[in-house]
Amino acid sequence: MSHRFRHLLGIEPLDAAQITFLLDQAKPFQEFQRHPLKKLATLRGKTVALLFFESSTRTRISFATAAARLGADTMNLQAESSSLKKGESLVDTVHTLLAMKPDAIVMRHSSSGAAELVAARVDVPVINAGDGLHEHPTQALLDALTIRDRRGKLEGCKITIFGDILHSRVARSNIHLLSKFGAQITLCGPAMWLPRELECLAPNIRLVPRLEEALKGAEVVMALRIQQERLHEPSLPAEEYILNYQLTPARLRLASPDAIVMHPGPMIRGLEIDPAVADSPQSCVLEQVTNGLAVRMAILFELIAGSAEPKEQAKDSSHAAD
Amino acid sequence: MHVVEKRQLMSAVEIPRTLDRLAHEIVEKSGGAKDLALIGVRRRGIPLAERLAKIIRASSRAQVPVGTLDITLYRDDLSTVAPQPVVQASEIPFAIDGSDILLVDDVLYTGRTVRAAMNGLFDLGRPRRIRLCVLIDRGHRELPVEATFVGRSVETSDTEIIEVRLQEIDHDERVMVMDRVD
Amino acid sequence: MLLIKNGRVIDPASKTDAKLDVLIERDHVVKIAPSISAPNAEVLDASGSVVAPGFIDLHCHLREPGQEISETIESGTKAAARGGFTAVCPMPNTHPVNDNASVTRSILERAAAVSPVHVWPICAASRESKGEQLADIAAMQQAGAVGVSDDGRPIASARLLRQVMEYCGPLGLPVIDHCEDSSLAAGGVMREGPRSVRLGLKGIPAAAESICVGRDVEVAAVTRARLHIAHMSTRASLEHIRDAKRRGLAVTCEVTPHHFTLTDEDVQYDSRFKMNPPLASRDDRAALLEGLADGSVDAIATDHAPHHPASKDVEFDRAPFGITGFETAIALALGELVHTKRISLMRMVELFTTGPARVLGRKISLAEGALADITIFSPDRAWTFRAADSASRSRNTPFDGRNFLGGPLATVVGGRIVWRLEVSAAGKTAI
Numbered sequence: 050m051s052h053r054f055r056h057l058l059g060i061e062p063l064d065a066a067q068i069t070f071l072l073d074q075a076k077p078f079q080e081f082q083r084h085p086l087k088k089l090a091t092l093r094g095k096t097v098a099l100l101f102f103e104s105s106t107r108t109r110i111s112f113a114t115a116a117a118r119l120g121a122d123t124m125n126l127q128a129e130s131s132s133l134k135k136g137e138s139l140v141d142t143v144h145t146l147l148a149m150k151p152d153a154i155v156m157r158h159s160s161s162g163a164a165e166l167v168a169a170r171v172d173v174p175v176i177n178a179g180d181g182l183h184e185h186p187t188q189a190l191l192d193a194l195t196i197r198d199r200r201g202k203l204e205g206c207k208i209t210i211f212g213d214i215l216h217s218r219v220a221r222s223n224i225h226l227l228s229k230f231g232a233q234i235t236l237c238g239p240a241m242w243l244p245r246e247l248e249c250l251a252p253n254i255r256l257v258p259r260l261e262e263a264l265k266g267a268e269v270v271m272a273l274r275i276q277q278e279r280l281h282e283p284s285l286p287a288e289e290y291i292l293n294y295q296l297t298p299a300r301l302r303l304a305s306p307d308a309i310v311m312h313p314g315p316m317i318r319g320l321e322i323d324p325a326v327a328d329s330p331q332s333c334v335l336e337q338v339t340n341g342l343a344v345r346m347a348i349l350f351e352l353i354a355g356s357a358e359p360k361e362q363a364k365d366s367s368h369a370a371d
Numbered sequence: 372m373h374v375v376e377k378r379q380l381m382s383a384v385e386i387p388r389t390l391d392r393l394a395h396e397i398v399e400k401s402g403g404a405k406d407l408a409l410i411g412v413r414r415r416g417i418p419l420a421e422r423l424a425k426i427i428r429a430s431s432r433a434q435v436p437v438g439t440l441d442i443t444l445y446r447d448d449l450s451t452v453a454p455q456p457v458v459q460a461s462e463i464p465f466a467i468d469g470s471d472i473l474l475v476d477d478v479l480y481t482g483r484t485v486r487a488a489m490n491g492l493f494d495l496g497r498p499r500r501i502r503l504c505v506l507i508d509r510g511h512r513e514l515p516v517e518a519t520f521v522g523r524s525v526e527t528s529d530t531e532i533i534e535v536r537l538q539e540i541d542h543d544e545r546v547m548v549m550d551r552v553d
Numbered sequence: 554m555l556l557i558k559n560g561r562v563i564d565p566a567s568k569t570d571a572k573l574d575v576l577i578e579r580d581h582v583v584k585i586a587p588s589i590s591a592p593n594a595e596v597l598d599a600s601g602s603v604v605a606p607g608f609i610d611l612h613c614h615l616r617e618p619g620q621e622i623s624e625t626i627e628s629g630t631k632a633a634a635r636g637g638f639t640a641v642c643p644m645p646n647t648h649p650v651n652d653n654a655s656v657t658r659s660i661l662e663r664a665a666a667v668s669p670v671h672v673w674p675i676c677a678a679s680r681e682s683k684g685e686q687l688a689d690i691a692a693m694q695q696a697g698a699v700g701v702s703d704d705g706r707p708i709a710s711a712r713l714l715r716q717v718m719e720y721c722g723p724l725g726l727p728v729i730d731h732c733e734d735s736s737l738a739a740g741g742v743m744r745e746g747p748r749s750v751r752l753g754l755k756g757i758p759a760a761a762e763s764i765c766v767g768r769d770v771e772v773a774a775v776t777r778a779r780l781h782i783a784h785m786s787t788r789a790s791l792e793h794i795r796d797a798k799r800r801g802l803a804v805t806c807e808v809t810p811h812h813f814t815l816t817d818e819d820v821q822y823d824s825r826f827k828m829n830p831p832l833a834s835r836d837d838r839a840a841l842l843e844g845l846a847d848g849s850v851d852a853i854a855t856d857h858a859p860h861h862p863a864s865k866d867v868e869f870d871r872a873p874f875g876i877t878g879f880e881t882a883i884a885l886a887l888g889e890l891v892h893t894k895r896i897s898l899m900r901m902v903e904l905f906t907t908g909p910a911r912v913l914g915r916k917i918s919l920a921e922g923a924l925a926d927i928t929i930f931s932p933d934r935a936w937t938f939r940a941a942d943s944a945s946r947s948r949n950t951p952f953d954g955r956n957f958l959g960g961p962l963a964t965v966v967g968g969r970i971v972w973r974l975e976v977s978a979a980g981k982t983a984i
């Protein structure tokens with residue numbers, strides 16, 4: 050089956066077969082994280098541009114490490130020190146970057162649709178590391194890999210996602226991905242972050258305002274961050290949020306007995322999640338980080354190796370595709 | 372551009388016979404195969420390694436573990452995998468450090484696959500020794516690689532392709548020389 | 554002398570819809586009759602075409618003075634002529650704002666020198682449109698302004714709106730409001746709804762417009778002045794306007810072609826779909842179509858808002874609001890309203906002529922003795938709109954490459970053909 054990926058801009062345009070393919074491609078890279086020598090020469094000589102217009106330590110380091118372990122070099126552009134602050138347009142920033150001939154662009158930006166804007170104007174692969182409120186595809190893939198590994202399969206999973214859903218690209222990408230595998234998705238959060246229109250995102254979504262109700266029977270419990278930097282409005286006081294929406298051990302007991310707890314990070318212990326829950330055996334937070342590395346290595350390999358000019362014949366293998 | 376069969380090199384009877392002969396050679400030249408481990412290079416090296424191990428175990432009572440190695444990430448030329456790279460897990464159920472490894476592949480040609488396989492092995496540990504066993508050696512080496520155990524040596528031209536078909540993968544069993552035709 | 558022959562003359566003022574010839578001498582219509590012979594006249598064969606009074610665009614932006622990189626009075630009015638308009642009303646949000654008579658005069662002087670069509674400026678309601686002090690409205694009217702607005706923004710407060718309305722009443726000037734509750738709309742870039750949630754873009758709720766329309770109607774009731782709602786886009790706003798008309802208030806409204814053609818479902822990460830008010834819901838569009846048909850809507854106006862390409866080639870969030878509209882207005886009206894049998898050709902002509910004229914307190918007619926401002930269009934000619942061929946300096950339109958049936962053919966202002974469609978030798982149109 051042919052899965053040609055030029056860019057990775059979002060989960061919504063992918064089908065279940067393509068997603069399964071990407072998750073399967075991540076497996077050898079999961080294995081690789083256990084090697085004594087974590088350095089390949091596969092992408093030696095290739096350069097990955099990390100264009101982060103929004104501050105992010107974890108995702109950027111994850112991509113940088115993934116590139117380095119594949120043997121690639123990285124070019125780092127961060128908003129604080131970038132010419133974007135001096136009024137240069139996104140399109141011009143990208144053209145300047147292209148003149149340095151990167152082999153792929155990993156991009157995070159605060160405007161929804163920014164990755165698409167860039168991908169339309171460049172001929173190197175673009176990987177969306179988060180665009181505004183829209184999508185964060187590698188996060189959803191690493192979450193799916195984690196769920197698949199812990200639960201055995203993705204199909205029909207009962208997941209509850211709670212927090213600031215409206216402003217969460219992690220939520221959107223996860224909703225798109227899991228719904229393609231027949232998941233039953235429950236969304237929960239304070240009313241102003243849980244608009245009715247969320248039901249239109251995919252089939253089998255229900256909106257439940259109370260966390261206790263939302264957690265009943267959940268196999269996967271995903272806590273989201275409170276997005277301080279993304280709010281245009283006054284935010285909910287922390288005490289209100291903790292009272293009604295913190296994931297405590299008592300609340301977690303309402304979920305399925307072997308439910309797993311996930312969080313995209315960074316966690317604020319004591320805010321959206323009780324420290325006891327964060328450190329419990331049900332918590333997958335550290336696996337998510339390791340899987341993030343595996344997924345990003347797989348994506349970088351897939352897109353950069355895939356964009357090389359294909360050879361008509363491979364001399365050293367009688368069956369080139371083997 | 373497509374390929375047409377030019378001539379058959381090995382039949383469904385000759386392949387197992389050759390493997391039998393190779394297995395006995397290996398046992399002879401390995402001092403009994405006590406520490407020997409086989410690693411099949413994906414894709415067709417794997418069933419060949421498994422068959423060889425089975426024969427060696429039967430005749431020598433040695434353990435002879437078998438591992439599999441995917442060399443996609445170790446290739447020196449990304450364009451050989453474009454446009455649709457597929458990487459699979461390698462599975463090596465024994466320690467590489469200090470091991471006596473026999474790499475098994477179907478065809479030895481330029482030697483680049485073997486170089487990639489060795490790179491992969493050295494990422495995992497430090498073997499005591501690596502030797503190579505191939506079903507067909509077709510010449511045209513581009514690197515200083517040699518096979519200790521060879522099923523059959525063939526003279527080929529650059530435009531020819533050696534096609535190996537094995538029951539486990541192709542539901543057929545023979546080796547053919549193919550020609551490229553425009 | 555100009556003789557327009559064989560055209561289908563549609564004149565809403567006299568309810569004429571017939572095959573008639575029109576004879577123009579200097580700048581006036583001198584004769585309208587079934588078959589006119591005028592051997593000395595230049596002949597324009599309008600077979601198969603509609604001949605109507607000159608179309609008026611009540612709402613547009615010409616960007617001069619101050620933003621000539623996007624448009625000038627010359628390029629904008631040329632685009633308007635190409636769109637079939639004989640008169641345009643540019644909004645005051647230029648740099649400097651058209652808030653005093655000397656800016657008004659300079660605009661009109663420039664127009665006199667380079668514009669092929671009439672330019673009737675709308676002047677600011679408040680100084681710099683800041684919503685604090687009244688602008689020099691009477692002086693600007695004397696200089697040539699025909700209406701008052703702080704467009705780009707709503708008139709800032711009910712108190713100011715009342716003052717402006719009371720002031721404009723005796724002057725006979727309509728007050729035109731861009732209705733938007735800033736507190737609800739702030740930060741929004743498209744209509745709030747399923748599409749904005751899917752795209753992850755901050756939404757502007759429909760109520761942001763209708764709350765302000767409701768406010769304006771109540772103030773109009775208090776002041777009994779003439780209120781015109783600019784670019785109305787929602788069912789709820791239309792309800793307020795219908796209610797106002799029932800109550801006998803002098804409230805009118807306009808709808809843009811993009812609002813009766815597209816909806817929020819059409820929005821993509823492409824700033825050619827970003828304007829204010831944003832593309833509305835399917836139900837809102839249905840309401841606008843009803844209002845255009847039943848007379849609740851008085852006029853079609855383009856809100857032609859050019860922005861030079863570099864300014865629009867940015868992230869959706871950051872792009873300025875607005876699209877161009879002169880050259881596609883007639884074709885969109887024909888396609889969405891007439892060909893679909895929602896309204897008649899006569900009604901469509903009303904929406905571009907007597908409707909806008911009434912808002913401005915004028916009468917307009919294609920009649921003997923009238924000024925020869927005439928719009929000639931084909932109701933069915935097949936053509937494709939290409940933004941690259943536009944006379945505007947800007948290219949921000951979602952209709953680039955769209956195929957149309959029907960469009961402008963020739964524009965006559967003061968008896969002179971200021972634009973006509975060039976057709977190659979292979980083309981069959983007579984014009």
